[in-house]
Amino acid sequence: MPFKLSFFQVIDKKDFLFFICVSLLYALTSFIGVMYHEPWRDEAQVWLIVRDSGIRDIFSQLSVQGNLGVWYILLLPFAKLGLPYFTELIVHWLVSVSAVSLFLFKAPLNRLIKVLFVFSYYMLFEYGVIARDYMLTILFLFLIATYYSSRFSNPKRFALLVFLLFNTHVLGIGVGLALLIIYFAEVKNKMQNKNRISLAIMSAGLIVAFITLFPSSHLAVDASVRGSYMPLINREAAWTLLTAIQNAFIPTTYNFVEIKMPLFFSLGFLMCFIALLKKPRIFVLLFISLSWLFYVFITKQYYTRYSGFILVFVLFSLWIKHYYQDSERLSGSKLIGYLKLELMEKVFETFLVLSLVINSIYGVGCIRTEVLFSSSGAEELSCFIKNNKLEEKEIACNQCWSSALAAYLPNAKLWCLNSNRYETFFILDSVYLNSLNLSHEEVMKRIKNKYRQETLLLASEPMKTSDNDELELLFRNEKFNWRDNGEQYFLYRVKIKEAN
Numbered sequence: 001m002p003f004k005l006s007f008f009q010v011i012d013k014k015d016f017l018f019f020i021c022v023s024l025l026y027a028l029t030s031f032i033g034v035m036y037h038e039p040w041r042d043e044a045q046v047w048l049i050v051r052d053s054g055i056r057d058i059f060s061q062l063s064v065q066g067n068l069g070v071w072y073i074l075l076l077p078f079a080k081l082g083l084p085y086f087t088e089l090i091v092h093w094l095v096s097v098s099a100v101s102l103f104l105f106k107a108p109l110n111r112l113i114k115v116l117f118v119f120s121y122y123m124l125f126e127y128g129v130i131a132r133d134y135m136l137t138i139l140f141l142f143l144i145a146t147y148y149s150s151r152f153s154n155p156k157r158f159a160l161l162v163f164l165l166f167n168t169h170v171l172g173i174g175v176g177l178a179l180l181i182i183y184f185a186e187v188k189n190k191m192q193n194k195n196r197i198s199l200a201i202m203s204a205g206l207i208v209a210f211i212t213l214f215p216s217s218h219l220a221v222d223a224s225v226r227g228s229y230m231p232l233i234n235r236e237a238a239w240t241l242l243t244a245i246q247n248a249f250i251p252t253t254y255n256f257v258e259i260k261m262p263l264f265f266s267l268g269f270l271m272c273f274i275a276l277l278k279k280p281r282i283f284v285l286l287f288i289s290l291s292w293l294f295y296v297f298i299t300k301q302y303y304t305r306y307s308g309f310i311l312v313f314v315l316f317s318l319w320i321k322h323y324y325q326d327s328e329r330l331s332g333s334k335l336i337g338y339l340k341l342e343l344m345e346k347v348f349e350t351f352l353v354l355s356l357v358i359n360s361i362y363g364v365g366c367i368r369t370e371v372l373f374s375s376s377g378a379e380e381l382s383c384f385i386k387n388n389k390l391e392e393k394e395i396a397c398n399q400c401w402s403s404a405l406a407a408y409l410p411n412a413k414l415w416c417l418n419s420n421r422y423e424t425f426f427i428l429d430s431v432y433l434n435s436l437n438l439s440h441e442e443v444m445k446r447i448k449n450k451y452r453q454e455t456l457l458l459a460s461e462p463m464k465t466s467d468n469d470e471l472e473l474l475f476r477n478e479k480f481n482w483r484d485n486g487e488q489y490f491l492y493r494v495k496i497k498e499a500n
Helices: 013-036 041-052 055-065 070-080 086-106 111-118 121-126 134-146 155-166 170-190 193-213 235-249 260-275 280-299 304-323 334-339 341-372 378-387 440-450
Strands: 394-398 413-416 455-459 471-476 490-494
Touching: 013 086, 013 111, 013 121, 013 341, 041 055, 041 070, 041 086, 055 070, 055 193, 070 086, 070 134, 086 111, 086 134, 111 121, 111 304, 111 341, 121 304, 121 341, 134 155, 134 170, 134 304, 155 170, 155 193, 170 193, 170 280, 170 304, 235 280, 235 304, 235 341, 280 304, 378 471, 378 490, 394 440, 440 455
Parallel strands: 394 413, 394 455
Antiparallel strands: 455 490, 471 490
């Protein structure tokens, strides 16, 4: 028997109970992953920036980090109140559960596709456990889809959500721009004051995003825009796109010997595009969203985790296409009849289900691996420092991404040898980047110039030692690091010898 709750759509009671159970299962599974997850340096970096910086400094750091502001603003009150580092993971977990629950209850998609998607590698682990701003982008995207039918009756709410979407992650700028363009096309012939205000709000969101990414004057290097800027059309660019599409459906390494798998998944992806031809605005939405995504992939460094947004944008397009009628002009064309779009839709749906089955197995497997193995050595090192009462000792750090450690030790005093300054998070300016690869001799020279008595040295690679050396190894990570992310740590005691 169908019934209606205040926020949820009219839904069958059995479906309602089913989605409640799926939501709870997702919440439990992802929480297990969160409990065993040792946060990495990029997760710690955000927390430390909002914890240890003033408001102005926080926003000046956004461009050099290549990030936008909403995730930082969300964490700001928790960090400033002195809450523990684990709070970041809990806040992110709540965002993840909210996004998944919204998708399960509101998306008018096949039940099997919805369940497989929420337990996919990206939604369950990469975006669900690791505390980055990706899931916040997805939450705003799903909120936009939920309220899409009321974009004309309540345009300010729609505009505010698009404004926030623009400022969650750089990968969301393209879909935000597509929504802005489509909304303008829909209201331009019946423009009212409320529509003008909404367009102004959305445009402001886009402007704020680009201002945020513009490099701050005191930072010599802008990590958000630096890159190789290879030509858009060449063999490497084409290979990046093919690999990104494959990884969206079945995430694997991007070092392939053969091209068969990327081509196969790209063909399935093409079917989705063709199937949307009868709804031109949805076709344009997906085209603009993915064009921006692919531009970022080609001109910046590509990571497998970015590919998940291809899958998210596809499902977002399939969600809101239900608010549009088929184009009568296109529906009657010979081309549409020749392409057999109904068959394409069924083939793509089958392709999507089979891909998500494998994707979900991989996602659950990553949670299991997270439980069994360590993903960062920072927590183990922090326990060693606390157990040996070394928290009051000053630590010199050499290219060890010490932010992962600093998040666990709020009172730690860390001197960065690469930048010659005290800092808990690393600032990617020219001072730091020009001194990334310090030799053993240069490290020891900088320590002796700074300290006149015994101190501690933290490194991410083993230092040269000998029987009569000034270095004594106190700690190294013994737990297996299941991801090659460079977060293995070596802690030394440095014995400063007086000059003769």
